[in-house]
Structures are given as C-alpha cells and as structure tokens.
Amino acid sequence: MKFYDSQYVKKICEITRASYQHGWDERNGGNISLRLNEEDLKDYSDIIEVKKTFNLGFDASQLAEKYFLITGTGRYFRNVILQPSLDLGLIRISADGKKGELRWGFEDGGKPTSEFPSHLMSHIARLAVDSKQRVVMHCHPTNVIALSFTQDLNERHWSRLLWKMQAESLVVFPEGVGIIPYMTPGTNEIGIATAKKMQDFRVVIWPHHGIFGVGSSLDETFGLIETVEKAALIYSQIGAQGGQIKQEITDEQLRKLGEAFDVQPNSKFLTNY
Numbered sequence: 246m247k248f249y250d251s252q253y254v255k256k257i258c259e260i261t262r263a264s265y266q267h268g269w270d271e272r273n274g275g276n277i278s279l280r281l282n283e284e285d286l287k288d289y290s291d292i293i294e295v296k297k298t299f300n301l302g303f304d305a306s307q308l309a310e311k312y313f314l315i316t317g318t319g320r321y322f323r324n325v326i327l328q329p330s331l332d333l334g335l336i337r338i339s340a341d342g343k344k345g346e347l348r349w350g351f352e353d354g355g356k357p358t359s360e361f362p363s364h365l366m367s368h369i370a371r372l373a374v375d376s377k378q379r380v381v382m383h384c385h386p387t388n389v390i391a392l393s394f395t396q397d398l399n400e401r402h403w404s405r406l407l408w409k410m411q412a413e414s415l416v417v418f419p420e421g422v423g424i425i426p427y428m429t430p431g432t433n434e435i436g437i438a439t440a441k442k443m444q445d446f447r448v449v450i451w452p453h454h455g456i457f458g459v460g461s462s463l464d465e466t467f468g469l470i471e472t473v474e475k476a477a478l479i480y481s482q483i484g485a486q487g488g489q490i491k492q493e494i495t496d497e498q499l500r501k502l503g504e505a506f507d508v509q510p511n512s513k514f515l516t517n518y
C-alpha cells in the first residue's frame with residue numbers, strides 16, 4: 246500500500262483544511278506533527294528508503310527511531326489537502342537522536358516546519374506524562390491572540406476566564422492553560438519554554454502569536470484548540486455586546502462540573518468557598 250493513501254495522510258488533510266476554514270492558518274501559519282509507530286506503518290512499502298537527512302539542532306534521543314508525519318515550512322494549510330505529498334513529510338528520528346530522516350513526502354524539496362524542534366520537545370514532555378501522546382498542533386486562532394493583548398499574561402487569570410465563558414471549557418481542559426512570555430518563533434528557546442509548560446498543561450498560549458495544543462489523536466487535539474478558541478470568541482462577543490457581565494459561572498458551579506464529568510479541575514485556579 247502507498248503511504249499517500251493512508252488514513253494518517255487523509256486525516257491530516259482533513260484537519261489542516263478544517264483549521265484553515267476556521268481562520269486559524271493565514272498563509273503558512275500553523276503546523277502539525279503526528280507520531281506514528283512501526284506497527285502503524287507496517288503495511289506501507291514506500292517509506293523504507295531514506296530520501297534525505299537533516300540535523301535536528303538538538304538532542305532528540307528520547308524520540309530515537311520514532312516517526313512523525315509533519316507539515317512543511319512555508320506551506321499553506323489551505324493547500325495541504327490538494328498536494329499532500331509536497332506539503333507533508335514522514336520523518337524518522339535517527340538512532341542517535343541527532344538527525345531526521347525523510348522517508349516520504351516533501352517531494353518538491355520541502356523541509357520540516359520551522360517549529361519542528363518545539364513540536365519534538367513538546368512530544369518528549371508529554372510522552373513523559375501520557376504514553377498515548379501522539380499529536381502536537383500549532384495555529385493562530387484570532388480570539389486567543391486578541392486576548393493576549395487585552396489580558397494579563399497570567400495562567401490562573403486566563404484559565405478562569407476561559408472556564409467561565411462556557412460550561413464545556415473546564416470539562417475539556419480541567420488543568421487550565423499554560424502561558425509563556427512572548428518569544429521568537431522557530432527557535433529552540435521557545436521550544437524549551439513550551440515543553441516545560443507541557444509538563445502540566447495540554448494547551449500553551451504563545452502571546453501575540455498563537456497556541457500549541459497536544460493530544461492522543463488529531464481529532465482530540467483539534468477539539469481542544471477549538472474549545473479554547475470558542476471560549477475566547479465568546480469573550481470577544483461579550484465585548485462586542487458592551488462588555489458588561491451581569492452573571493457568571495461561579496467557582497462552585499465549576500467544581501460541580503468537575504464532579505459531574507469526573508475531571509479534576511486545577512485547584513490552584515479555583516477559589517475556596
């Protein structure tokens with residue numbers, strides 16, 4: 246079977262298109278990586294040959310011999326569905342963790358996303374706390390970015406604000422959201438800061454830029470980002486309606502949500518009552 250026809254390529258095509266349609270990926274904004282096992286790849290005959298190798302620029306030995314299906318740098322999410330074998334690449338991390346080996350894709354000379362180090366560092370951090378970890382997704386959701394200009398960059402404040410915008414938020418991200426300071430994209434430094442937050446959170450806000458989300462599947466990760474952005478959108482709409490909040494979801498109601506849906510809200514972000 247050809248890897249082009251795999252469920253993994255199909256699903257990334259669907260998710261990149263949906264993300265673009267949500268307005269989260271202008272131009273080449275955003276990138277995705279999906280971790281795959283040898284077992285997931287055993288039916289594909291066209292991923293054996295190493296087509297190219299490149300330096301990763303950091304020690305990824307914790308991911309040695311793992312595979313990642315990723316988007317290319319400079320590629321438009323809008324187009325991935327039209328030309329997946331150009332805009333996507335399947336990369337195997339070398340046994341010494343220093344190199345990436347291109348096994349499929351990037352057929353017109355494409356290269357991995359500039360955020361590949363941040364993705365790999367986040368995979369490492371999440372795999373340490375969740376063996377099901379498979380996906381890292383970065384994109385530029387409008388209302389989340391807007392919020393990073395109008396709100397203090399404080400995790401407790403953001404988590405509470407987003408939880409209180411809709412009943413669904415606390416159920417989907419009971420641990421709240423992590424935030425790093427504004428940093429230059431595409432650097433190892435932003436990757437290190439993001440991965441540190443990923444020890445405690447599945448969502449990390451990049452102020453004035455976007456969001457990093459992680460999860461066990463593309464659907465789950467997309468849904469996580471979608472829920473955060475929906476909460477931020479509701480906040481924007483409240484502003485559009487005059488900004489006055491007459492009633493809110495209380496902390497007691499948040500605790501009850503946690504009980505009802507069997508999730509543990511981050512107690513540091515709730516007040517005692």
Ligand code: 13P
Pocket residue numbers: 273274275276316317318319320357358359360383430431
């Ligand atoms: P890439 O085109 O390198 O994936 O970069 C897009 C982006 O969103 C950078 O943060």
Ligand code: ZN
Pocket residue numbers: 274275383384385430454455
């Ligand atoms: Zn970006």
